[in-house]
Amino acid sequence: MNNSEMGKKILEGLGGPENISHFTHCATRLRVTPKSKAAIDKKAIENVPGVLSIIEQSGQTQVVLGDKVEAVYNEMQKLPGVSGVGEGSVAAGNEVADPNEKKANWITRTFDVLSDSFRPVLWALLGSSMILTLIVLLQQLGVFGTYTNFAGEVVNKDLVNGPKLGDAALNADMLNSWRTEYTFWFLILAASLSVLNFMPIMIGATAAKRLGANMWVGAAIPAALMTDAFRGLSEILPEGANHLDLFHIGGWAVPLYLFSYTGQIFPPLFAAALLAPLERFLKKIIPTMLHMVFVPMISILILVPLTALVIGPFGILLGQGISDLFGWLNDIAPWLVGAVIAGTYLFMVPLGLHWPLNAVMINNLQTNGFDFIQSPMAAYNFAVFGLVTGVAIRAKHDKELRQTATGAAVSGLLGGISEPSLYGVVLRYKRVFPLILVPAVIGGALISALGVKSYAFAFTSLLSIPAMQPIPLFAIGLAIAYFGAMAGVLIFGYESKAQAAESRAKRENAPAIDAEGGEAAVVDTVESGAPVAHESEVLHSGARTATAGTAAATGATASSASATAAPVATSPDSYEAGTVLDIASPIVGRAIPLSEVPDPIFAAAKLGKGAAIEPTGNTVVAPADGKVIATPASGHAVGLKLDNGAELLIHVGIDTVNLGGEGFDVKVKKGERVTAGQTLLTFDHDIIKKAGYPLTTPVLVTNTVKFDDVEGATGDVTQSDKILKITTK
Template identity: 70%
Template sequence: MNNSQIGESILEGLGGPENISHFTHCATRLRVTPQSNAAIDKTKIEKIPGVLSIIEQSGQTQVVLGDKVEGVYNEMLKLPGMSNLGGGTVDANTEHEGNKPGILTRVFDVLSDSFRPLLWALLGTSMILTLIVFLQQFGFFGQYTDLTGQVVNIDIVNGPRLSDPEAAAAMLNEWRAAFPFWFILLAASLSVLQFMPIMIGATAAKRLGANMWVGAAIPAALMTGTFQGFQDIAVDGVVQVPFFGLEIPLYVFNYTGQIFPPLFAAALLAPLERFLKKVIPTMLHMVFVPMISVMILVPLTAFVVGPIGIRFALGISDVIGNVNEVAPWLVGGLIAGLYLFMVPLGLHWPLNAVMINNLQTMGTDFIQSPMGAYNFAVFGLVTGVAIRAKNNKELRQTATGAAASGLLGGISEPSLYGVVLRYKRVFPLILVPAIIGGATISALGVKSYAFAFTSLLSIPAMQPSALYAIGLAIAFFGAMAGVLIFGYESKTQRAESDAARTAAVSTTDTTESAVAPAAAPAASVAAPAAAATVGAATSAAAAPWASDSETEIVLSAPLEGRAIPLSEVPDPIFAAAKLGKGAAIEPTGNTVVAPAAGKVTATMSSGHAVGLKLDSGVELLIHVGIDTVNLAGKGFDVKVEKGQQVAAGDVLLTFDPAIITEAGYPLVTPVLVTNTVKFEDVTGEVGPVALSDTLLKITTK
């Protein structure tokens, strides 16, 4: 499917444009705030090719698409009814059905939604800065003698390190004259970082339902030369402003690159705008609503909101920084380990804000470099899965694509949702090397000089790069080795995969007759109903599987008990018919028999399941209990061998219900047609069933 077709299918599963109140995307996911959760068909969306996962979080429906998200998003905007929804705002007064997210969750959502529109420009310009830092590292611009008397590489990003400020300014001008083109590129690389408050003010205001350009104007006012001119008369950074006989302190900060002041200002702008629109006549909105908003919020931000925002950012950075000074390995290990849990929940965005603040205020950051260890541990793991998943073509393709997009683009979500969250057994295989790699990176003093998704291409943004690469190698190869040694599937998943693979054998044995021998052994007539005729012309002895007509195959129950729909099985794989359609039995007996003649295609060493290829062409999997593979054969007695021919009523295995129940495993037994795709439909009966009663009806194509 192309992006347009994927978009159409997703929109249909979301309930159409009329069910969407907010629609945006990030680097890997479509993010939708629905009017009604009940109108969304998650199962339908999950089955769309290209969709890695769909999750409900914070009142949002998130469709994980990986690196194709932007293409699908753009195509969806072209669909009828969608043009006005792209990047749209959410009216704070509008509520949708379902659980309303908590305040902290909503704060994180606004924070992340405010950053996402800037990622494209932020990452692009940061990669230019990465290139310049890389060239500086190799002495591309030449060398000079710094204040310590050492000969060092020219650093056009931070300027010359000289004790005399006038001499430093003169040398910097010499560099400008010698490398004008590179200074232009340096300006391009710093553009988003330095003017981040204006951009964040716009995106945050839009997200909250306010006018985005008014949201941009408020922080822009504090970045003008007029406001910054207060620094010339400030005493210890403070100007006393007379106000109705009082003197109010104005803290004169440099707002360049700040994140939290424009966010806090936008949070005040949204309710203020709504109030003004209620009390001011509509014909006067365009002039007086923005005018009054700016007149109120610029001073309020200058006196109160701005200083609070700056101190808030500095407080977070100082806490982490103080720990980093004492035990850098601890900070690095914690960051690398926690990211595995923070990214799926969207809790990593506040740390991203602190990273950007550190880069702008200090020129470097100590959080982003150990975070790279988490990314490379994930990329190493999916690389190992791609190598090991020889018999799973779909998984191998998913893992290969996720590893490529991660190593080259630094995006971990395709790996996370395509592999990691499907096989939670791999969490320790990621955590251990990530923590060790992150601790190593921080202990070696590696810092980032640009905001970038950590990938092979962004390694030069971290300095010293060679030491950074050591930590990444520990994380990547440690995780890859872990999955190659220990695997990625749990015992249950491995057993289910083996059963499905062996039960779904290809029908290459064309020499076998479509019906059983003329007479079944005398000991094999325990299921007389399974010996009905195929049409009026075929005798029971000639076909030990029943048919109401030439287009329907009827199979009797292989086990006594109560038949229930497959959807009621307490296992998502069986319940969703991932291994094939069928039915399930809550057993009252303890003997599993062949429902018709055929050949045994699989027997498990744990004895809990048997695969059959019936003479009718039906491939059957009978799985006694859920997670019973963990019993390692205890309580099971298999009576047949792989490749053995069986007749209707032959005993396949027996089991001890008491042992299974005492171990805490459900007894419910799925009976699946693993080659369902070869038939028109498979339906199951419900209610009490004996060995002679019908369980499945299979309609042929």
């Protein structure tokens, strides 16, 4: 399924564009705020191939797609009715939410807005930070040479932070000499610092848009405090002062604190929070024809001075306070900070609570030039990546899981994104939590205790290791986390006892190639709407379980079956092209098209073409001579390989596996030879109906790919009537 088809299916499951009031995405998830959750078909979305998980959080429906998310989002934006639902925007006509929907509390909404404000910037931030990581690595390698600092030490030239000579004039002179010598690299340095330095403008825009205000007015407010006109006021500060007296009210002077707003996070967020209600108020009192001029004019006139006087200083002090608190804890017990951060991330990421920490990391980088939160957090990432690597190694009998784990490990190690691992493997096998937590906590505690700090914002991966210094000490912590988690899963496994028992049962019901050289596959539970790779995926050469056969004569007895010699099964390739094989109905009832089966997997012929029967009888018989190749313990289905080489799956009812065998009486065993008309199983209509499951019985040619066509009959059928017409290639 391509990205466009995925987008269409997901949009249908979300209730269509008319049910969306807010639509955006992050690195791994589509994030949708619906008008009504009742209109969302969660099951349908989960059944879309490529969807890892669905999370209901913060009033959002979050569809986890992994690294496909941006491509799918872009395709969804092209769909009719979606183009107006831009990133972080509200679709026209969708502003009114369902009054019956429960709203999230203010703390949840605050975190939601905070994370939604960061996500659009994240792409550019990570890209520019990786450039900064490259420059830091080159500095560490001594590519730019060395100089003697104010302490008399010979150290590598630091283009990012400048020289340290103990005198401002000397520092400026040496920095200018470096600029002359490494002009190209200072150009690259400008690229690496672009997002970090001008973060207030970007966050002002995204936060304003998220809150329903004009994004460019949201950007203009912090931009005003980064102009030379504002920054130039620091030139007239009295010596030793940090503020100017703006004006006097009576005998009280109103102070204007002249902070640097480069790279600040909280001031533009708070300004946007005031801009949104101010705009709504102004639009009510100002005539519509004057909105375009006077709403932004008055908003800027009010909020720029207010931000400079109150909002900005408060935001800067708040950010510094949070940073100082973490710094204080880190000074007292760095190992404890590292252990807590690495240990709690496993629970914070699914809840979206890790986004506020990003603001603290960025604030630390801008204020201190380094951060001490991101480095121990990397231990969590690498513990997760190590675990899924171990799962990929151990999952020998589960091709789908092995592919999922391998892809998650590669994308994590190279891209630093943990969500594909988290939703594709970890949350599916919750017994692995301790296998992640123990090495992550140990690795995180060691990284912090060794004083490792980050000097650029990046998703921690193999490529971003140079952003953490010292690299050797950081690598030790990562190795403990990665190999510790991988060793844990290799030793203790990843499945619970129940999951392991289920896997064993599935393998036992998946016979290998039979004596006649035929191919076998698993016939297992087919849950309504669920992916069924483990139920029908072929174990050899792409074939699937099923029975196909020649036209069956009825009335043969079980005893005659046992007395009949076992002929060698015919291969579909042995027929002349165009040969027609007729398959008799295994049940008395009414044949219907496969597309009418109340299960998307069967209806879409994903397990093979065929027909379905609404049974009036209660006995399933062999439609032709052949061999039983699968009889699941639940007794609800049987797989046959007919002597003409066709394979057939007869699946009685939908979701009937959940009955655990109740109401079914299987008369044959796997590997047994059967003849046309021999009873395979009987079932109780009343028990199945009472349980609420449809009796519709798919009859599928699961090795359809080996034939030119398979056509199903319709109408009333007995066990002597043709139900399938198979044409050979």
